[in-house]
Amino acid sequence: MTSAIPEIGDNFPAIDLPPPRLDDLAPLRDAFRLRRTEHNFSSRPLPPQTLSDLLWAACGVNHHGGANGSHAGAPVVTDATVSNAQEIDVYVAMEQGLYLYDPERARLAPVLLGDLRPLVADEHLPRSGDEAPVRLIYVADVDRLEQGGLKDAPGVHDPEIQKSYYLVDCGIVAANVYLFAAAAGLNAWFHECDRAALAKRLPLRFGRRVLFGQTVGYPA
Ligand SMILES: Cc1cc2nc3c(=O)[nH]c(=O)nc-3n(C[C@H](O)[C@H](O)[C@H](O)COP(=O)(O)O)c2cc1C
DSSP states (O other), X not given: OOTTXXXXXXXXXXXXXXXXXXXXXXXXXXXXXXOOOOOXXXXXXXXXXXXXXXXXXXXXXXXXXXXXXXXXXXXXXXXXXXXXXXXXXXXXXXXXXXXXXXXXXXXXXXXXXXXOGGGSSOTTSOGGGTTSSEEEEEEEEHHHHHHSXXXXXXXXXXXXXXXXXXXHHHHHHHHHHHHHHHHXXXXXXXXXXXXXXXXXXXXXXXXXXXXXXXXXXXXX
């Protein structure tokens, strides 16, 4: 799933994330109780460990398929995806630039220099998230649905069925992020984004769709 991840160079290096640790989190019971949408954010950056933990919780690799199953040896992630297609890419907009999360290498690959955070909202939304340290952009790769284990399944080439798959799968990633944020004392907000503006700026191959944004940071 990482074949299209660009490499940019020394002036905008990749960020190698520390291995996920998920220490000091509130118990699951409290995370459910605390999960909510909050629109206020401090601009305080997330420490690398917290960023790693957040992205691992979103869609990091948590095991490899067993020897005999349909995904034998393949990485499997914290979010369920149809037939393990893993078709949701998570782009990470931070002040210095835009990165693409690579779950297999636990790394942020550089994509674009510059601050795209204001585009990860549309004109109708409050601007309160524009300076939050992290805005996630969820992008679906329809090719991965068509080429994975599902390629011979009836309906998989039907755009409406594809849409149902990638919207459900995006929602599962977003729910992971909401619960992680609640457990880690962070605020989170799932929202619309300026899809047209982002589709112009992101280097997306044909078949990729910008879906939603999610803003995460410390409470203001
Ligand atoms: C599919 C979806 C789209 C959403 N879009 C927006 C949005 O564009 N703007 C916004 O402020 N909140 C958005 N939200 C957040 C909801 O408004 C929020 O979840 C709802 O008010 C319930 O609040 P809670 O998350 O605290 O339970 C969206 C949530 C979902 C699930």
